[in-house]
Amino acid sequence: METVHSLNAVRMGIDTHQEPVVYMRQDCHVCKAEGFNASSRVLVTHGSHMLVATLNVVEQHVLPPGSVGLSNIAALRLRAEQGDALCIAHAPILQSMSAVRKKVFGHALSSSEMRDIVVDIAAHRYSDIEIASFLSVCAGSRLNLDEITSLTQAMVACGKRLSWAGERQIYDKHCIGGIPGNRTTPIVVSIASAAGLTLPKTSSRAITSPAGTADTMEVLTNVDLPLEEIQRVVAQTGACLAWGGAVNLSPADDLLIRIERALDLDGEGQLIASVLSKKIAAGSTHVVIDIPVGDTAKVRNRQQADRLAALFTEVGEACGIYVRCVITDGSRPIGHGIGPLEEARDLLAVLQCQADAPRDLRHRSLLLASHLLDLAQNCGLEAALLQATEILESGRAWGQFKMIVAAQGGMRELPVAPYQHQQNSSRHGVLSSIDNRRLARLAKLAGAPQDKAAGLRLHVEVGDRIVIGQPLFTLYSDSQGEQEYALEYYRENRDVFCIEEPL
Numbered sequence: 347m348e349t350v351h352s353l354n355a356v357r358m359g360i361d362t363h364q365e366p367v368v369y370m371r372q373d374c375h376v377c378k379a380e381g382f383n384a385s386s387r388v389l390v391t392h393g394s395h396m397l398v399a400t401l402n403v404v405e406q407h408v409l410p411p412g413s414v415g416l417s418n419i420a421a422l423r424l425r426a427e428q429g430d431a432l433c434i435a436h437a438p439i440l441q442s443m444s445a446v447r448k449k450v451f452g453h454a455l456s457s458s459e460m461r462d463i464v465v466d467i468a469a470h471r472y473s474d475i476e477i478a479s480f481l482s483v484c485a486g487s488r489l490n491l492d493e494i495t496s497l498t499q500a501m502v503a504c505g506k507r508l509s510w511a512g513e514r515q516i517y518d519k520h521c522i523g524g525i526p527g528n529r530t531t532p533i534v535v536s537i538a539s540a541a542g543l544t545l546p547k548t549s550s551r552a553i554t555s556p557a558g559t560a561d562t563m564e565v566l567t568n569v570d571l572p573l574e575e576i577q578r579v580v581a582q583t584g585a586c587l588a589w590g591g592a593v594n595l596s597p598a599d600d601l602l603i604r605i606e607r608a609l610d611l612d613g614e615g616q617l618i619a620s621v622l623s624k625k626i627a628a629g630s631t632h633v634v635i636d637i638p639v640g641d642t643a644k645v646r647n648r649q650q651a652d653r654l655a656a657l658f659t660e661v662g663e664a665c666g667i668y669v670r671c672v673i674t675d676g677s678r679p680i681g682h683g684i685g686p687l688e689e690a691r692d693l694l695a696v697l698q699c700q701a702d703a704p705r706d707l708r709h710r711s712l713l714l715a716s717h718l719l720d721l722a723q724n725c726g727l728e729a730a731l732l733q734a735t736e737i738l739e740s741g742r743a744w745g746q747f748k749m750i751v752a753a754q755g756g757m758r759e760l761p762v763a764p765y766q767h768q769q770n771s772s773r774h775g776v777l778s779s780i781d782n783r784r785l786a787r788l789a790k791l792a793g794a795p796q797d798k799a800a801g802l803r804l805h806v807e808v809g810d811r812i813v814i815g816q817p818l819f820t821l822y823s824d825s826q827g828e829q830e831y832a833l834e835y836y837r838e839n840r841d842v843f844c845i846e847e848p849l
Contacts, residue, residue, distance in 0.1 A: 351376040353414035355392075355421070355430040362417040364604055365474045366390075366399040368434075369415030371406050376414075376434050387437035387473065390414075392424040398437045398471050423470070442466045443476065449483045457496040464500035468598040477605045481616060489615030494657060495664045497615060501596045501623035502665075506573065508546060508595070508629040510580070516629050517543045517718055520621050521636035522654070523555050523612070524644025526786045527681035527704075527804075529689040530636070531559045532587055532747065533696055533711035537737050538718045539585035540746035545718075546580045548590035548628050550600075550620070553607050554644075556789035556801055560589040561686040562693070565798050568755035579753040587750055595627035596620075612644065614654065618661055625667060632668045634717045636710075638676025642782040645676065672717055674710065678780055678808045681707040685794035685801015685822065687761060697744040712738065763799035763822035765829045769836065771816045775847040777806055784842040788821075791832040797824040812845050 353376060358369060368390060370377050382388065386401040399420050409415050414432055416424065426432060445459035455463075463480060466472055472480070489497065510516055519534050535547050549559035549569075563569050569589040571579065576593060579586040591600040599620045606612055625633050635658050638644070639651045655671035662669035681692040681704040695703035696711060715737075716730035723730065737743050751757050785802075793800030805817040812818075821836075823829035836842070 351379070351434045352431050353434055354412055355424075355426045355428060355432050356409055356413045356415045357421050357426075357428055358415040358417060360417045362419055364419055364601070366397050366420035366423060366470070367402055367417040368399045368420055369402050369404050369409060371409050371411070372403050373406055377403065380436060389435045389437045390420070390424060391433040391435075392426045392430060395424045395426075397423050400473055440466060440471055440476075446476070446480050446483065449488075450479070454490060455493055455496070457492075457499070460493060460496040461500040461503070464497065464504055464598045467601055468504040470601075474605060474608075477601065478609060481602060481605055481609065481611060481613065484615050485611055485613035487614055489613075491657065491660055494615045494618050495661050497619040498622050498626070498661055498665055501598050501619055502626050505597045505627055506594045507627050508573070508576070510544065510546070510629050514631075515544070515722065516631050517545050517722065518547060518625050518628065518630040518633040519545075519636070519714055519718060520625070520633060521638070522617060522621070522644060523553065524782065525638045525640070525676050526556060526679040526684045526782055526789065527689055527692065527707070528636075528638065528710070529557070529559065529562050529681065529693050530707065530711040530714055532563060532693050533707070533738075533743065534715045534718065535585050535587060536697060536743040536747040536750070537711070537715040537734050539583065539750070540737050540742045541719055541722075541733065542584070543718060543722050544580065545585040546576060546628050546630075547586055548576070548588050548593065548595060548624060550590060550603060550624070552795045553603050554610050554612055554786070556684050556786050556794035557686045557689050558795065559587070560591075561795040561798070562689045563587045564589070565686045565690045565760065566758055567751045571754060579750065582753050583746070583749045585746075585750055586754065588754070590624050590628070596623040599623055614657070618654075618657055622658070622662055622665060622667065622669070626665055630667060632721050633662070633670070634714060634721065635669060635671045636714055637671055637673050639673055640676035640678070640782065642784075643676030648673070668721075670717060670721060672714060674713070676782070679782060679785060679804065680704070680710060682804045683801065684785065684789040684804070685792070686798045687763070688801045688803050688822070690760070697738075697747050699739060699741070699744070708738075761799040763797075763824060765823040765826055767821045767829055767833065769818050769821060769833075771812050771814060771818050771843075771845065772840075773845045773847065774813045775811075775845045777808055777810045777812050777843060778846045779844040780808060781842045781844070784839050788832055788836055788839075788842065791828065791835050792821055792823045793825070793828045797828070800824055800828065806843070818843055
C-alpha cells in the first residue's frame, strides 16, 4: 500500500502561470522516503481537491521543516490556505503517455487513445513539457483525417456544451489567423446579428498573433462571461463577443493553446480541432472559416489552403457541423492598427463608418458577413453583400454592436500607452510588401497582447510611394524596456517594410 505523507502548506507567492509547482526542502523527509527529486511529479490532496504538480527542491532556509510550498496556481486549485495540511504521494502512472510515445514513432492514434490523452490534459495531469511533446508530434500534417476528427470530438466531450432552445440554426465565423490586424469578427457579428442571425461568438485569445478577438474586445468591454451570462446576452441581443476560456468550452484546448503560444506553434490538426471543438461546444450548426493565403501568412499557398479547407469541411461533416471555407488575400496586414487597442480603434472606425476607416478591413468584413447571410437565407452572395453593406452604412451594425457591449457590461475607457515612438523611413521608393510575420513579432515585442495598449499603428500601405523621413508606423509600449527591445528588433529587420527604390 502506498504511503501518504502530510505537510503544511506555505503559499510562496510565485506565479508559475497555469502549471502547478510545489516546493520541498532538500532535507525533507518526504523527498528522502519517496525518492523525490527536482522535477518529480507528485500528487497533492487537500480535502476533496487534488492536483498533480511538478516538484522543485529548495535550500533549507527557504521553507520551515514539515512544510510544502505552493505556487499561486497550485494554491488556487487546491483551495489551500497558509498552514493547511496537505497529503503528498507519488503521482499516478500516466497511461496515456504511451500513446504519445506511439505517435512519436509515426503511428496513428485510435479514437480511444486520443480521448485518453485529451481527458488527462483537461484534468491537468500532463506537465507543460508533456503537453509540448504531444503538440510537437501532432504538428505539421502528422494527423490524418480520423485523428483530427477524434481529437475534435474528444475536446468537445471533456467540456461543457451550450444549447439554444427554439433555435434551429446557430451561426459562427472564425479566421485561422496569421494576418496582423485582421479583426473582422466583431464587425461581422454585428452585421449578421443585426440581420437576425444568432451568433454566440466565443473567441480565443492570441496564440501566435499580437491580438485575438477576445484580447481586442477586452479593451472595449467585459469578455469574461460565465455560461449563464452568455445565454442572457444572446437572448437579449442575438449575439455575444465573449472569451471562450471563461465558460469551460473545450477546456483542453485552452491548455493546449497556452503551450502553443510558448512554442509559437499552430499545427494543422490542432488548429482544426481547436476551432471546430469550440464551435460545436458553443452549439453552432453553421460556420464560415476565413483562410488567408500569402507568402508571410500562416498558409503560404493556394494548395495548402485547399487542403486545409477540405479537412475543415470533412471534419465538420463528421462532427455534425456545416463548414464553409473562404480563401482570402493574406499577402499584407489588414487595417492600420496591430495589437488589442489599435485593432479596437480600427473596428470602431469601420462600424461608425468614419471617413478614415481602413478600407480593407471594411471590405473583408462585408465579404465574410455576406457569406453568413447567404448560408442563412440562400440568397446568393451578390444579394447578401448588398444587404450587409446596407446594414453597415445605415448604422444598424453600429447600433447592434453597442447593444452587445451594453449587455456585456458597457463600453470601457480606452487605455493610453505611456511610451510612443514614431518611426520614419530612411529610404525612398515604393512600398512593395510588408512582412506579416515580422510585423507581428515587432508588435509582440512591444508588449502585445499582454499589454492591451501595446502594439503599433501603420501610416503606410502596400503600393504607397515613400519619401525619406515619412512616418512608417508609431510604436506603443507600456515600458521603455519593451519599446527599446522592439526598436532593436526593427533596426535588425528594416526590410519588414520592403521599399523598392525607383530605377
